[in-house]
Amino acid sequence: MMxxxxxxxxxxxxVSDPVAGAPDADITLAPTSAEDxxxxxxxxxxxxxxxxxxxxxxxxxxxxxxxxxxxxxxxxMSSIVDWQVDDLTVTVQPGVLIADLEGELQQxxxxxxxxxxxxxxxxxxxxxxxxxxxxxxxxxxTRDRALxxxxxxxxxxxxxxxxxxxxxxxxxxxxxLATGSFGSLGLITEMCLKLWPLPPEHAxxxxxxxxxxxxxxxxxxxxxxxxxGATLYLSGSREELEAQAERVGGDLVSGHRWPQxxxxxxxxxxxxxxxxxxxxxxxxxxxxxxFQAAHGVGEIxxxxxxGELAELRDTVEATGGALVIGxxxxxxxxxxxxxxxxxxxxxxxxxxxxxPRSVANPGILPGGx
Amino acid sequence: MTLVDDLQAILGPDRVLSHPLELLVYAKDxxxxxxxxxxxxxxxxxxxxxxxxxxxxRHGVPVVARGxxxxxxxxxxxxxxxxxxxxxxxxPAWEIDAASRCAWVGAGALNLDVSRGIEGLGMHFAPxxxxxxxxxxxxxxxxNAGGPHCLAEGTTVxxxxxxxxxxxxxxxxxxxxxxxxxxxxxxxxxxVGSEGTLxxxxxxxxxxxxxxxxxxxxxxxxxxxxxxxxTVSATIAAGIVPAALEMMDQPMVxxxxxxxxxxxxxxxxxxxxxxxxxxxxxVDAEAATIERIAVExxxxxVRVAGDDAERELLxxxxxxxxxxxxxxxxxxxxxxxxxPRTALADVVTQIYEIAERxxxxxxxxxxxxxxxxxxxxxxxAREPGKAEQVQAAxxxxxxxxxxAGGSLTGEHxxxxxxxxxxxxxxxxxxxxxxxxxxxxxxxxxxxxxxKILPRGARCYDYGMSALPESExx
Numbered sequence: 001m002m003x004x005x006x007x008x009x010x011x012x013x014x015v016s017d018p019v020a021g022a023p024d025a026d027i028t029l030a031p032t033s034a035e036d037x038x039x040x041x042x043x044x045x046x047x048x049x050x051x052x053x054x055x056x057x058x059x060x061x062x063x064x065x066x067x068x069x070x071x072x073x074x075x076x077m078s079s080i081v082d083w084q085v086d087d088l089t090v091t092v093q094p095g096v097l098i099a100d101l102e103g104e105l106q107q108x109x110x111x112x113x114x115x116x117x118x119x120x121x122x123x124x125x126x127x128x129x130x131x132x133x134x135x136x137x138x139x140x141x142t143r144d145r146a147l148x149x150x151x152x153x154x155x156x157x158x159x160x161x162x163x164x165x166x167x168x169x170x171x172x173x174x175x176x177l178a179t180g181s182f183g184s185l186g187l188i189t190e191m192c193l194k195l196w197p198l199p200p201e202h203a204x205x206x207x208x209x210x211x212x213x214x215x216x217x218x219x220x221x222x223x224x225x226x227x228x229g230a231t232l233y234l235s236g237s238r239e240e241l242e243a244q245a246e247r248v249g250g251d252l253v254s255g256h257r258w259p260q261x262x263x264x265x266x267x268x269x270x271x272x273x274x275x276x277x278x279x280x281x282x283x284x285x286x287x288x289x290x291f292q293a294a295h296g297v298g299e300i301x302x303x304x305x306x307g308e309l310a311e312l313r314d315t316v317e318a319t320g321g322a323l324v325i326g327x328x329x330x331x332x333x334x335x336x337x338x339x340x341x342x343x344x345x346x347x348x349x350x351x352x353x354x355x356p357r358s359v360a361n362p363g364i365l366p367g368g369x
Numbered sequence: 370m371t372l373v374d375d376l377q378a379i380l381g382p383d384r385v386l387s388h389p390l391e392l393l394v395y396a397k398d399x400x401x402x403x404x405x406x407x408x409x410x411x412x413x414x415x416x417x418x419x420x421x422x423x424x425x426x427r428h429g430v431p432v433v434a435r436g437x438x439x440x441x442x443x444x445x446x447x448x449x450x451x452x453x454x455x456x457x458x459x460x461p462a463w464e465i466d467a468a469s470r471c472a473w474v475g476a477g478a479l480n481l482d483v484s485r486g487i488e489g490l491g492m493h494f495a496p497x498x499x500x501x502x503x504x505x506x507x508x509x510x511x512x513n514a515g516g517p518h519c520l521a522e523g524t525t526v527x528x529x530x531x532x533x534x535x536x537x538x539x540x541x542x543x544x545x546x547x548x549x550x551x552x553x554x555x556x557x558x559x560x561v562g563s564e565g566t567l568x569x570x571x572x573x574x575x576x577x578x579x580x581x582x583x584x585x586x587x588x589x590x591x592x593x594x595x596x597x598x599x600t601v602s603a604t605i606a607a608g609i610v611p612a613a614l615e616m617m618d619q620p621m622v623x624x625x626x627x628x629x630x631x632x633x634x635x636x637x638x639x640x641x642x643x644x645x646x647x648x649x650x651x652v653d654a655e656a657a658t659i660e661r662i663a664v665e666x667x668x669x670x671v672r673v674a675g676d677d678a679e680r681e682l683l684x685x686x687x688x689x690x691x692x693x694x695x696x697x698x699x700x701x702x703x704x705x706x707x708x709p710r711t712a713l714a715d716v717v718t719q720i721y722e723i724a725e726r727x728x729x730x731x732x733x734x735x736x737x738x739x740x741x742x743x744x745x746x747x748x749x750a751r752e753p754g755k756a757e758q759v760q761a762a763x764x765x766x767x768x769x770x771x772x773a774g775g776s777l778t779g780e781h782x783x784x785x786x787x788x789x790x791x792x793x794x795x796x797x798x799x800x801x802x803x804x805x806x807x808x809x810x811x812x813x814x815x816x817x818x819x820k821i822l823p824r825g826a827r828c829y830d831y832g833m834s835a836l837p838e839s840e841x842x
Contacts, residue, residue, distance in 0.1 A: 084709065084711065085606070086602060086605065086606040086710070086711045087605070087709045087710050087711050087740075088605060088610075089709075109608055110608075130550050130555075132549075132550070136549075140523065140527060141549065141550065143550075143555065143558065144523055144526075144527045153802070157798055157801075157802065158798065159798055159799050159802040160795070160796070160799050161799065161802070161803070163775075163776045163794065164709070164774065165707050165708070165709060165740065165774075165775065165776055165779075166710070166739045166740065167515060167519065167524060167707050167736070167739040167740065167741050167779045167780065168707055168776045168778075168779060169512065169513045169515075169524070169562050169778050169779065169780055169781075169782055169783075170776040170777045170778050170783060170787075170791070170794055171783065171791065171794075171795060171799075171803055171821065172559055172562070172563060172803050172806055172807070172821070173513075173526065173558050173559055173561065173562055174802075174803075174806075176526070176555050176558030176559065177554060177555055177556075177558060177559050177806075179555065179558075180550060180554070180555055181554055181555075184554070196610070197608030197609070197610065198608070218579070218581070218582055218647065218648055219579065219647075236647075236648075236651055237650070237651055237654060239650040239651065239654070240647070240648050240650050240651040242650070243648050243649070243650040243651075244648070271548045271549050271550055271551075271552075272548050273466065273469040273471075273546070273547035273548050274468065274469040274470065274547075275466055275468030275469040275547075276469075296470075297549055298469070298547075298548050298549050299549055299550075319548065320546050320547060320548055321546070321548035322548065322551070322552045324552060337552050338552075340552075340553065341544075341551055341552055341553040342542050342543050342544070343542040343543075343544060343556060344553075346536070346542065346556060346809070346810065347553050347554050347556065349809035349810075350554055350556065350559075350806065350809045350810075351554070352809065353802075353805035353806050353808065353809040354802070354805070354806075365552075365553055365554065366552045366553045367553070369553075
């Protein structure tokens with residue numbers, strides 16, 4: 001309570017009502033600027049108060065649970081800062097909803113290639129969680145489009161890395177490091193993303209043999225297989241779409257219908273070398289597990305029981321991949337990451353370079369970093 | 370035991386060089402600044418690299434890794450007397466996973482050899498620096514190398530899924546994997562482009578890119594550089610990201626034509642080489658759109674390469690531009706800055722003005738599509754004061770690029786060349802953060818010291834003195 005009063009006094013304008021769906025914290029703060037966010041983090045570091053970051057709350061089930069005194073929400077930092085239409089870059093604050101950004105970009109036939117299904121997810125959340133959506137087979141991961149990042153570090157510094165340029169090797173690649181860092185370095189207060197032009201037409205081709213279709217099609221957007229079957233996702237001119245359909249020997253269906261998120265008590269993603277997907281799909285189908293597999297990428301989203309996941313984890317880790325929990329019942333005894341990656345000491349030291357007092361989403365990463 | 374004795378105990382006498390004359394050739398790159406080495410080693414395995422680094426750490430000697438020395442920014446040139454670890458022999462058997470479209474290759478493998486080695490699979494390694502026949506994959510990783518075809522495909526970091534690295538203390542660690550989004554922080558992404566300051570990369574997991582079924586290459590001719598630059602901006606703005614979009618100005622075209630004989634239009638003010646790839650059904654339409662835009666912007670002629678031979682000749686002309694210049698003058702200084710694509714015409718105009726003011730002979734060949742400028746100054750270093758003049762002009766060119774929203778380097782790296790200009794684009798707090806990141810990998814500062822970050826980048830000690838109110842600005 002003392003803390004609450006002290007924080008409330010210091011951070012007057014930043015105090016927010018608790019955010020729907022967020023866990024209990026002593027105080028919820030919603031900064032309106034990078035400077036505010038940095039000041040709060042500086043204070044938190046000085047007093048060793050753990051801070052948990054919150055965007056749209058759609059992926060907060062990932063990682064080890066964070067017990068925080070302060071919940072920092074990004075909902076008051078939700079502006080599109082700078083859209084260079086002719087240069088195909090956009091700079092945004094973290095609280096911008098993906099659906100809003102993509103809607104805006106679509107007006108000029110551009111896309112940030114963030115997730116396809118509308119929802120409450122924010123750009124900051126997607127970047128912090130390193131999420132790439134389904135079209136990554138064609139456009140690569142979000143990480144490869146992170147051009148510039150501004151970060152309020154865990155000890156309250158305001159730093160910038162990269163630049164608003166599509167090609168740039170000036171200094172260490174902080175934008176890539178921040179992507180998928182789960183708030184462990186601090187709060188991303190602004191980011192510049194590379195955009196792609198939206199091709200004129202979109203279509204799908206249902207296919208029988210996913211791997212065969214993948215080999216025949218030329219750089220499709222995605223090839224997603226679910227319990228219901230496999231679908232090739234395409235874009236381009238009408239002539240290109242027809243040529244692709246002919247290559248794979250299937251019929252064109254106009255438009256894109258992306259798989260709706262799988263919802264269950266336990267949600268997980270398998271990340272495996274692309275060559276391991278076909279075999280895993282067979283296994284999942286035999287076990288009657290609901291899944292959505294991205295062929296050529298190596299990402300398989302699924303819902304299942306903890307028992308099923310425990311068995312799958314061994315298989316997945318044997319391929320050099322990981323089974324990553326997206327959601328799990330509170331208190332369940334299941335490691336959200338599994339076997340930590342190599343170089344865990346290096347990971348710990350890098351985190352400490354940005355967050356020496358370990359107050360920024362402490363413990364969320366593999367190895368409890 | 371001396372450093373050399375200890376190294377010879379690991380590698381034998383033949384693979385440890387310490388004679389000043391032997392070292393001379395290794396202590397420089399393709400740029401203009403020489404360095405000094407205390408010894409050079411030629412390891413063949415990861416274990417040997419590790420053992421050498423342990424020895425260096427024990428002796429407190431700085432370590433600089435190098436490949437074939439094609440770098441231009443001094444990234445592999447020692448800033449202080451150092452042990453040179455020559456990586457060209459570290460090329461163990463490749464492990465190709467065709468189904469996952471990736472392969473583990475040695476840091477010493479040559480860029481072009483990788484693409485040639487997997488040709489039969491219908492795939493290639495996308496980054497294609499002009500030096501690709503001579504440069505190593507390890508060097509590509511160190512500089513995050515680019516090339517003409519990085520416009521659509523991205524620079525080296527996009528094509529490196531993992532690295533095996535020896536840390537400053539000699540430990541071997543694998544960062545990244547063939548599986549997407551390895552869990553934990555993306556240290557692989559930080560290592561690529563770190564110029565050997567975080568460790569020495571010994572093996573690289575490269576992504577393999579499917580060869581396109583169809584390619585169209587266009588040669589567009591303009592009577593002004595501005596019209597060519599406007600064509601670049603208008604093409605991108607029209608929603609086309611070509612596979613490559615390269616520009617050459619008249620002096621460069623003349624030099625190249627004399628060298629390669631590709632039937633280039635030597636009377637044009639500027640030429641663009643545009644390449645689109647994809648399905649047969651798509652490339653003609655895209656090529657036609659580019660042609661239409663170019664004509665709208667004032668292109669005086671458009672030539673589409675009729676066959677593979679003509680296409681290869683155009684690329685040979687482009688990639689041998691620097692060799693061509695060697696004929697024109699004893700020395701050349703090749704710049705590398707990057708600007709927003711929309712600022713291309715303005716910045717190029719300013720760069721011409723600078724060259725004129727300093728009375729320098731300048732030619733341009735650059736990756737126009739991603740705003741990556743390469744003004745090249747041909748000069749004779751024996752002429753008194755000339756080198757200084759070239760240097761001063763270079764700095765001005767960087768400054769106008771930065772003022773237009775650009776940055777110091779698009780693909781050559783910071784190295785020694787631009788280390789002291791980092792303050793133009795980053796604040797002291799930004800640089801301090803980068804220094805802390807570097808220190809996390811190499812606390813004793815033995816890995817390629819003096820690169821990337823200017824001296825004094827660490828503006829305060831670790832700890833809690835860094836509240837925003839008290840930050841230097």
